[in-house]
Amino acid sequence: MASFIPSELEQKWQQKWEDGDIFSARTADGQKKYYVLEMFPYPSGRIHMGHVRNYALGDVVARFKRAMGFNVLHPMGWDAFGLPAENAAIERGIHPGTWTTENIAAMRAQLKTMGLSYDWGRELATCMPDYYRHEQKMFLDFLKKGLAYRKESWVNWDPVENTVLANEQVVDGRGWRSGAPVERRRLSQWFLAITRYGDELLNAIEGLDRWPDKVRLMQQNWIGRSQGAEVDFVIDGKKDSAVTVFTTRPDTLYGASFIALSPQHPLAAELAETKPQMADFIAECAQLGTSEANIERAEKKGIFTGLYAVHPLIDGQKLPVYVANFVLMDYGTGAVFGCPAHDQRDLDFARACSLPVIPVVRPHDSDDNFSIEDEAYTGPGILFNSAGWSGLDIEAGKEAAINALESSGAGRRKITFRLRDWGVSRQRYWGCPIPIIHCPTCGAVPVPEEQLPVCLPDDVECDSPGNPLDRHPTWSDVACPQCAGAAKRETDTFDTFFESSWYFLRYTDPHADTAFSAQAAAYWMPVDQYIGGVEHAVLHLLYSRFFMRALSDVGYLDLAEPFAGLMTQGMVCHQSFRDENGNWLFPEEVEKRGDNWVLKSDGRGVHAGRVEKMSKSKRNVVDPEHIIATYGADTARLFMLSDSPPERDLEWTEAGVEGAHRFIQKIWKLSWSVTPCARDFYFDSSAEIGEAASTLARALHKASHGIATDIERFAFNRCVAHLHILVTAITDYHNSPSTDKNAFSYAMQQLAIVLSPFSPHIAEEIWQRSGGEGFVSQAGWPDADPAWLKEDVIEVAVQVNGKMRARISLAVDCPREDAEQIALGDEAVQKHLGGQTPKRVIVVPNRIINIVC
């Protein structure tokens, strides 16, 4: 027997697949299509285990659907613009483009060793002008349609580097490189009007029935449609100035005790001009940056403006106006009224500032003495302390409030979305240039379409922070397309989510002169199965849904939803280790001796930490390249799929890989007894073929049925269990005295088919040895014969008063009465009945019998 060298075997088959060009997808009208897509990687330099998991999952689906007779599209490409390339440029003096291209080459080579069934002819990289030129055109089309517009918004500003910082680059309120306290700055930037589709994006979630419920919920909450009212509060002493607030609880207006403005509210800025204290407070708030998580986690603080607002309903009542760090400028109107009795955050603030707490909603089972202590009351109830609204329930109260506001002119019904328009401008080099020319006389002028693409210049200095496009001596100097006067190119580039919002469309027609052709999109779209990390549950997936609608509206295609099916995978985790000094250690630096972990080098003790997401900083990483070189891709893929269900986190363990490897080797050894089998061989379920052959036939049919069912429901770990059971059955048959060489080889050939989505290389080898035609990668999935799946006798549990007391064997679909009689006749059952007569007997056919007395 030849020893098993996975790399040789795998290279051989990868070469044959490539030579045979068997994974190229061609538009084939009439054949049912299936589009499988995994989220394309950012070319960071090396693949990591998360990629291996993602692509192994996708390849199972692609290979299985091919076996089921679908015309499968399974492409791969590179999400190639982004911040890390610029960081590499600053840190290592390498051009972002060079860095990215080298990374792509390295990662492509790594991916190819996995034996994934991609159509590499459709590969794309978003940093190529051939790709991004189309999104410049899209942007201009959006602009014409009013879907793109310009407005001011806030960014994190590093005052030392004079650059805009990403949230990731703000650490504890300081720039990550400069260490300087972050400021907020207002910049004029481009936005895409995603909120125009708010209702549609929300309503269509219901139809995404092959998406995980959790993702649908998250998108729903993210869009966050709320009904309520806008209320205008006139500032005392300034008749014509009012602060407008948005509230979902107009019913609690009689409980209002203050008004709070966002630190970015125009009125706050106005006050800061004359009040240094206010200016200081706003500056302090600015240090929290733009991250909503940071803002909302910060200690609640506010300062009094000295102004009072007039309560629109209560004569003579005035509410103090504060500027508070917990009010977001981006939501509603950037101002709220505080009702401490019925909002915990308002209550905390009111207690800190000694403001009145006026309960206006009481629970149904309380009376008008209901009062508030440390906890705001947010539950259902009846209004009180509310003049004419007292006695109404909350919903009726809201209606009454809105009617009162509308008739007095102090407010109006209002629907607000939490969703904000998408700011796409980035002050960075490594992105798609925004095709706009700024002219001192004509303003922002679109670059004429015949001048597209606006290519990134290569000759840039990337050795210092900031946008090199701003520093380029000539690139931005152009003539205005309208007046031919001297003008400047826009030096901002697009958010990289722009690229990932339509790449799945480009794959359908990757060499088209346009972004894609409507025909190709009509054939291949939507993506039937999309697979990727749950971290994209909202942003990327929502932007893509928006893009489809926007592109449809400007005439590119006619389809609203890009992804019919979605599967979100869990993270790949590994135990982390630290030495005595708290330094992180790589897994290969430690080993287990007895119950303790020690350093391999000198045997000193090691702290074994938690099992957590693989990350470079904690060093708990395992390099896929090393694993594939050692065990082979078949083993690595099989292990990735075998232990945890795909949506859950997976712990990478050495022992687990070893186990998968043993299983592959077991199959390898078995494969040496395989000889070409008769083409028309099959197990006849209507003939007497003997015990051993029947058992084998049953195992084969159960496996092909079970694996197909479990692939459809993403229970890949169960698929691996089916494979183990099948291999055990084939081994037993092989070892049995009545073994038949032809039957054995046939069984192995069938195994090859059902194994091929998981470990395709060894499957090809077995297929070839058993005389299979062509590639197993192109073979059809075996139909399961129901006759071989049916059991004759089934074991049924018998409970007495809900406790399991016996198991009885019954014929399948045995009549209820017979089952009941047999159960009651059972010795153990009789013993537990202790002579009592059953009051009730529940018979669940083929499952359980419960005798109640």
Add this chain to the structure above:
RNA sequence: GCGGGCGUGGCGAAAUUGGUAGACGCGCCAGAUUUAGGUUCUGGUAUCCCAAAGAUGUGGGGGUUCAAGUCCCUCCGCCCGCACCA
């Protein structure tokens, strides 16, 4: 802070969606093969109990039901996302 999720043997998990808890794998134990180690093969393995019988058991507490890992309430722990990381 807000939004979402997860929690079952020593470990990864399974449970036909309210019907026999622990399939399959890892680990461990015993035996066989082997000069030995490794490999391989066979058997065992939720806990308590010598065994049987029995009892207990799905993060904690409570509830609904003939029947709860599954449904409801509540508490605890861990993880993910929060709009300029991708």
